[in-house]
Amino acid sequence: METLINGLHHVTTLAGDTQRNVDFYTDLLGLRLVKKTVNFDAPDVYHLYYGDETGSPGSILTFFPYGSGxxxxxxxxxxxTYTAFSVPTHALQYWMDRLNERSIPYAGPYKRFSETYLRFDDNDGAGIELVFNDEDERMGWNTGRIPAEYVIRGFHTVTLNEANxxxxxKLLTETMQHTLVGEEQGRFRFKAGAGGPGNYVDVQVSPNDVRALQGAGSVHHVAFSTNSDETQLAIREQLMEAGFQPTTVLDRNYFHSIYFREPGGILFEIATNPPGFSVDEPVAELGKNLKLPPQYEARRTALEKALPELIVR
Structure with a gap:
């Protein structure tokens, strides 16, 4: 069978204050600000992308920072509810010390599927986990702020909180080519492709939990990776055959996207790997300048005045 879904592509979350968001993810977690652009549907709001050096699929956490209000x-x-990053096993003490030094409350270390993890929230309440493992051969992003042997490598897992x-x-296994690889205390782990960090989806069964409310710190959608426009159209056809209603293909400049709601109400996206984030600026310059889609270029001066200044320290 042709591979249509490779694993995770990106996760997009709502945020409050822009500078606090930048500080948390670039300074504390050591991610690279890969792209500074705008929400294509609300261009007076930034769309900020964080990831590894090039913004590889499976490393990208993005935000719409709407302001402190x-x-x-x-x-x-x-x-x-939780986006988990992959870090080496030997980095556990380093990250506990780092979170303590920055006065970031955390829970753990805990064990799950034989791996150790820490859990904490960002400034807006977005759920973050660090999963310590020796499976990940990715390099991450190294600027010297965090020693190379301790840096975040990319995503490990996302957790979908479901009542039923x-x-x-059924969607994950029959249409999206995931395989069940583990079950533990009401948590089911699925892998895409060969599995490993960046390719895991956990479904947490929580029938007694309250219904989520969107706001600062809430995930807007999760995107899954596909190789090309052709594989995206193939998965779109399969989704429609399964009774879902994916959107038409939308051009997001750095990838092409389709969106649909999974049965539990979470917004899913299927995003192509190409063309990537260096399509409009060289890798060495990623994230340094405001990049606008063509439809907003005529409004650049007004948008630059309206958007808050941000600094990568």
Missing amino acids: LPRGRKGVGQL PDRTV
Whole structure:
């Protein structure tokens, strides 16, 4: 069977204050600001992409920072509640010390599927985990702020919080080519392709949880990776045959996208790997300048005045 879904592509979250968001993900977590652009549907709001050196699929956490006036969201069912990053096993003490030094409360270390993890929230309440493992051969992003042997490599897992997971599991396994690889305390782990960090989706069964509310710190959508426009159209056809209603293909400049709601209410995206983030600026310059899609270029001066200044320290 042709591979249509490779694993995770990116996760997009709502945020409050822009500079606090930049500080948390570039300074504390050591991710690279890969792209500084705007929300294509609301261009007076940034769309910030963080990831590894090039913004590889499976490393990209993105944000719409609406400002400090955005009310906080609430974790619950019908939401991606935790985005987990992959770090080497020997980095556990380093990250515990780093979080303590920055006065970031965390829970753990805990064990899950034989791996150790820490759990904490960002400034807006977005759920973050660090999973310590020796499976990941990716290099991550190294600027010297964090020693290379301790840096985040990319995603490990996303957790989907579901009240009734049966139809979501059917979607993952029958249409989206995932395989069940583990079950533990109401948590089911699925892998795409060969599995490994960046290719895992956990479905947490939480029938008694409250319903999630969107707001600052809430995940807007999760995107899965596909190789090309052709594989994207093939998965779109399969989704329609399975009774879903994916959008038409949308051009996001750095990838092409289709969107649909999974049965539990979480917004899924299928995003192409090409053309990538260096399509409009060289790798060495990624994230340094405001990049606008063609339809907003005529409004550049006004948008630059309206958008808050941000600094990568």
